[in-house]
Amino acid sequence: MPEPTLNSYLLLSAVLFSIGTAGVFLRRNLITILLSIEVMLNAVNLTFVAVDRYLGAVDGQIIVFFVMTVAAAEAAVGLAIVIALFRHKESLNPDAFTSLKW
Amino acid sequence: MEALLFWVFGVVAVIASLLVVGQRNPMYSVLILIVSFGALSGLYVLLDAPFVAAIQIIIYAGAIMVLFLFVVMLLNIPTEDPPTGHHARLLGGAGPRRFGAVLSLLLVVELFWAMSRLQPAPLPGAGTAGSTTVYDIGIKLFREYSFAFEATSVLILVAMVGAIILARREPHA
Numbered sequence: 001m002p003e004p005t006l007n008s009y010l011l012l013s014a015v016l017f018s019i020g021t022a023g024v025f026l027r028r029n030l031i032t033i034l035l036s037i038e039v040m041l042n043a044v045n046l047t048f049v050a051v052d053r054y055l056g057a058v059d060g061q062i063i064v065f066f067v068m069t070v071a072a073a074e075a076a077v078g079l080a081i082v083i084a085l086f087r088h089k090e091s092l093n094p095d096a097f098t099s100l101k102w
Numbered sequence: 103m104e105a106l107l108f109w110v111f112g113v114v115a116v117i118a119s120l121l122v123v124g125q126r127n128p129m130y131s132v133l134i135l136i137v138s139f140g141a142l143s144g145l146y147v148l149l150d151a152p153f154v155a156a157i158q159i160i161i162y163a164g165a166i167m168v169l170f171l172f173v174v175m176l177l178n179i180p181t182e183d184p185p186t187g188h189h190a191r192l193l194g195g196a197g198p199r200r201f202g203a204v205l206s207l208l209l210v211v212e213l214f215w216a217m218s219r220l221q222p223a224p225l226p227g228a229g230t231a232g233s234t235t236v237y238d239i240g241i242k243l244f245r246e247y248s249f250a251f252e253a254t255s256v257l258i259l260v261a262m263v264g265a266i267i268l269a270r271r272e273p274h275a
Contacts, residue, residue: 001109031170058242
């Protein structure tokens with residue numbers, strides 16, 4: 001088996017990112033959409049760390065640290081919005097929320 | 103050995119992510135996503151980044167996923183209805199969804215086209231001059247990135263206040 005190169009990590013990251021994108025577009029459940037966003041963020045993190053290793057730098061890992069912080073904030077606010085929406089409509093289907101005001 | 107571990111972790115991460123997206127029950131999605139994060143953490147160890155591997159487990163699997171799990175259990179979320187009628191076909195759904203499916207397919211094609219044009223770039227061996235330690239990360243984080251680091255504390259404060267305001271039950275006068 002050949003040793004993994006930078007290309008193998010980038011390819012794996014691309015596959016994960018594509019899965020996340022497909023999830024965001026195709027699922028009809030707000031929670032699963034948020035989870036797909038987490039999958040995409042992780043794919044990007046993998047790219048950062050792999051390129052970091054390739055260049056022998058440390059900046060990518062610091063960016064990953066910040067990405068994780070933003071992901072935590074995004075999850076907290078996103079889930080709070082999901083809770084508020086679920087209270088109003090008893091549904092998590094994004095197609096159920098079509099009006100700006102009710 | 104490294105190649106074998108790369109394949110094991112990579113395949114586990116991809117399969118787990120596919121299952122996350124394919125599940126109708128969000129409860130299972132959240133639990134399987136933790137498996138995917140574990141595999142990614144293994145990949146970070148292979149990439150000589152133990153700090154990232156550790157915070158991946160602690161922050162993602164330990165904090166963010168527990169938050170998701172709490173919300174899924176709190177809301178008693180119904181499983182997604184199986185698609186009916188014209189929703190049943192992947193590319194035959196409502197207009198926006200069909201458009202989204204085409205867009206994500208386009209992204210996949212684009213990504214793989216870009217990948218196929220790359221020259222193979224072998225990674226430098228472990229423990230060479232280029233390898234980094236947690237010490238280096240700490241020095242750089244608190245010197246060059248100290249402003250960004252402080253800014254994240256404000257970000258988290260804002261997110262915390264926002265989450266409380268949004269999820270609060272509206273007082274019915």
